[in-house]
Amino acid sequence: MKKTILILVTTFIILGCKNEKQSNGKLNIVTTTSMITDLVKNIGGEHINLQGLMGSGVDPHLYKASEGDVTKLASADIIFYNGLHLEGKLVEVFEKMKSKKTIALGDNLDKSTLIGSDYFASNYDPHIWFNVDYWIESTQYVAKILSEAIPDKKPIFTTNSEVYIKKLKNLKTKLSSTIETLPKEARILVTAHDAFNYFGKAFNFEVVGLQGISTATEAGVQDVQKLSAFIIENNVKAIFIESSVPKRTIEALQAAVNSKGHHVIIGGSLYSDALGNSGTAEGTYIGMFEYNVNTIVNALK
Structure with missing residues (x-):
């Protein structure tokens, strides 16, 4: 630097x-x-x-x-x-x-x-x-x-x-209309890191990230085990990777959950700290947000 x-x-x-x-x-x-x-x-x-x-x-x-x-x-x-x-x-x-x-x-x-x-x-x-x-x-x-x-x-x-x-x-x-199609008890968003807390506050989701607010912090074994227990306890159907964060941590979380007899899927990749490719709908703020919400709702229904 x-x-x-x-x-x-x-x-x-x-x-x-x-x-x-x-x-x-x-x-x-x-x-x-x-x-x-x-x-x-x-x-x-x-x-x-x-x-x-x-x-x-x-x-x-x-x-x-x-x-x-x-x-x-x-x-x-x-x-x-x-x-x-x-x-x-x-x-x-x-x-x-x-x-x-x-x-x-x-x-x-x-x-x-x-x-x-x-x-x-x-x-x-x-x-x-x-x-x-x-x-x-x-x-x-x-x-x-x-x-x-x-x-x-x-x-x-x-x-x-x-x-x-x-x-x-x-x-x-x-976005509010789309989210209203998802039952309130299913509005639990588990992602790679804590990027979605403002989204959760605005649209009444409980948001849990495997890593902290900054991706500079690494998730450890205890973090994975603690979050896997939370997923099982709350019967979470899907967890999400992020386009700007390596997917290995979420894959490790999925493996930990599945090893305990609870099936959880990876519901898709969300855009968190960056937009999608230029020239695509997801390459705009509005398109990114619509894509994220549709992905979340479809996976958690």
């Missing part, structure tokens, strides 16, 4: 620490996670130069900036990131970028409403995108920041944000 920071500082010096626009005159915007990239794209559209650092299947908890990322960050006018220590390996880089406008979406939220954690450095669960209302607030925040940076495009950013917020509200209604 120290080497990365040194490269970053050197790159700043070469570029003169200026917020250089590309030849098309648009501001350079850099985002970290694919969820944030999708959000900013919906607001900024063709009026910004947008580059995302993390693609499909990338775990932001463990992500380290490459030299190519350093160049992108050094040439950025605005950097949008999640904050709340989600991008653990990049936080120190952002703190060194005093001349850059770094925007953490988590900083805009009322901390008293966030889910706390005694086991994570920030004391807050960083997976805020699984609360649609938080994503609506983040949409408004991004539109505000972009409007301040490019005042003549404010009407466009405002309109784009209003259109996207309407889509997010419709998404929330649609």
